[in-house]
Amino acid sequence: MRRAKILVTSFVCAIVAIGATSGNMFLALAGIAMGALFMALVRRRSGEVYFDERVEALGGRAARATFAVMSVFLGFLSLIFIFIGRRTGDGGLEALGTVFCYVVCLNCAIYSITFKYFDREHGG
Amino acid sequence: MTRQKARLKNLAFCVAGIGFLMLLFMFFVTASWIGYEVKEVCKEAMLKYEGDRVEALIKLLEDDAADFRARNSAAWALGQLGDRRALAAVKKRYKGYEKGSRCDRGAELCRYELYKAVKLLEGGPNISAFVWR
Numbered sequence: 001m002r003r004a005k006i007l008v009t010s011f012v013c014a015i016v017a018i019g020a021t022s023g024n025m026f027l028a029l030a031g032i033a034m035g036a037l038f039m040a041l042v043r044r045r046s047g048e049v050y051f052d053e054r055v056e057a058l059g060g061r062a063a064r065a066t067f068a069v070m071s072v073f074l075g076f077l078s079l080i081f082i083f084i085g086r087r088t089g090d091g092g093l094e095a096l097g098t099v100f101c102y103v104v105c106l107n108c109a110i111y112s113i114t115f116k117y118f119d120r121e122h123g124g
Numbered sequence: 125m126t127r128q129k130a131r132l133k134n135l136a137f138c139v140a141g142i143g144f145l146m147l148l149f150m151f152f153v154t155a156s157w158i159g160y161e162v163k164e165v166c167k168e169a170m171l172k173y174e175g176d177r178v179e180a181l182i183k184l185l186e187d188d189a190a191d192f193r194a195r196n197s198a199a200w201a202l203g204q205l206g207d208r209r210a211l212a213a214v215k216k217r218y219k220g221y222e223k224g225s226r227c228d229r230g231a232e233l234c235r236y237e238l239y240k241a242v243k244l245l246e247g248g249p250n251i252s253a254f255v256w257r
Contacts, residue, residue, distance in 0.1 A: 117135070
């Protein structure tokens with residue numbers, strides 16, 4: 001199963017890359033759709049039960065660490081971009097910094113909502 | 125059944141909340157992009173013409189020798205800025221607008237662009253302006 005996953009991911013990445021570089025969005029979308037379909041078929045055929053508490057716990061910790069790192073990194077980056085953009089009069093850089101700020105806010109807000117959702121889901 | 129309903133309700137709140145946040149995010153990003161574009165048009169105009177940004181944009185709009193794309197952008201930026209000093213200049217060029225009519229931005233002053241600018245300059249609502257003004 002793991003090999004199939006790696007193969008499908010590589011295939012989807014290659015198709016999306018070819019689609020993006022050749023400017024053919026339909027090819028990229030078709031690659032993603034085919035990958036998803038193939039994964040669903042493989043999963044149904046193998047009939048394995050994929051529930052490993054250790055993997056789930058690790059995934060949760062990795063997701064939280066990614067969230068924390070990316071939020072702080074993007075927050076700092078946005079501040080630097082806004083600061084440099086204002087000092088040099090580069091509107092593009094300032095706008096990019098502002099968009100990064102919004103991305104960080106969106107990240108935090110979605111984290112809060114999903115946290116609340118899972119909290120209720122697990123009887124909180 | 126009640127448990128199922130509660131779970132569905134929880135899921136619906138979560139999906140609606142995330143959807144609303146996505147929309148809000150897109151609105152703020154679009155508004156920031158509009159602000160950036162307005163500032164760029166102002167900067168270009170101020171390099172060529174004297175005065176503050178509104179005066180420079182008015183001069184660009186009135187300059188018959190200037191490129192039509194730049195003049196259309198000036199009309200758009202004046203509308204976005206909403207400074208009433210520009211109203212007379214924009215109205216002078218505005219010859220009415222018919223819904224659905226097409227415009228070549230590189231060959232003429234677009235009536236739709238002027239129509240939008242007049243509406244905004246006369247105090248029409250500009251929901252994105254509070255983000256960047």
